[in-house]
Amino acid sequence: MTQSRIVLGPDEIARALTRIAHEILEANHGPKDLVLLGIPTRGVHLAERLAARLTDITGEDFAARTGALDITMHRDDLRARPTRAPHPTRIPAVGIDDQVIVLVDDVLYSGRTIRAALDALSDLGRPRAVRLAVLVDRGHRELPIRADSVGKNLPxxxxxxxxxxxxxxxxxxxxxIEDGAA
Structure with missing residues (x-):
């Protein structure tokens, strides 16, 4: 029998996103040249929530500096799962060249999604820096990738x-979190 438990509720998620927004601003020494790119699907919604918090904190309109990055064609599991539906890439008007890009995703696990995101990003331009913000880091990395901002480390x-x-x-x-028992 599969068992599940809630490890973060709505209030904890909201607090984690507020903390991540402050960490992003602190690491960047303010809002200058920041662009948020969410990785579909839930990473896009998290990026939009972070943009709202950054707007509240700084007074600058971060909705105009937030977009989505489709990684579908850069995944290394396309042969095993070729039926993935692509999601449109939306790059803000400021572009990505010489900007500080914050990739936003829901869960960091093996690191393969982020590797695909870095490949997709390199096809679009040359950012000054790329940072990673995730709601949950569950470990088990297969690639040397680490998040700069994490809402919850969840071994x-x-x-x-x-x-x-x-x-x-x-x-x-x-x-x-659900156990894997059948």
Whole structure:
């Protein structure tokens, strides 16, 4: 029997995103040249939430500096799972050249999604720097990739499944971990 437990609820997710927004600003020494790019699907919604918090903190309109980065064709598992639906890349009007790009994703696990995002980003231009913000880091890296800002470090077994539920997609906010037992 599969068991699940909620490890973050709506309030904890909101606090984590506020903390991440402050960390991004501190690491960048302010809002200058920041661009947020969410990795579909939930990373896009998280990037939009971070943009709202950055706007509240700085008074600058971060919605205009937020977009989405489709990584579909850069994934290394296309042969195993070729049915992935692509999501449109949306780059803000400021572009990415000489900007500080913050890639935003929901879960950091093996690092392969972020490697694909870096490849996709290099096809579009040359940022000054690339940073990574994730809501959950569950470990088990297969590539030397580390997040700059993490909402929650969640050590987990490979047999466990971590689900991020967001109101925009799922009708509720929660981080749920399920054991892998059948």
């Amino acid at each position: 987990s077994a490979r047999s466990e499944h971590v689900s991020i539920l967001l109101d925009e997609v799922d009708g509720e906010d929660a981080v749920v």
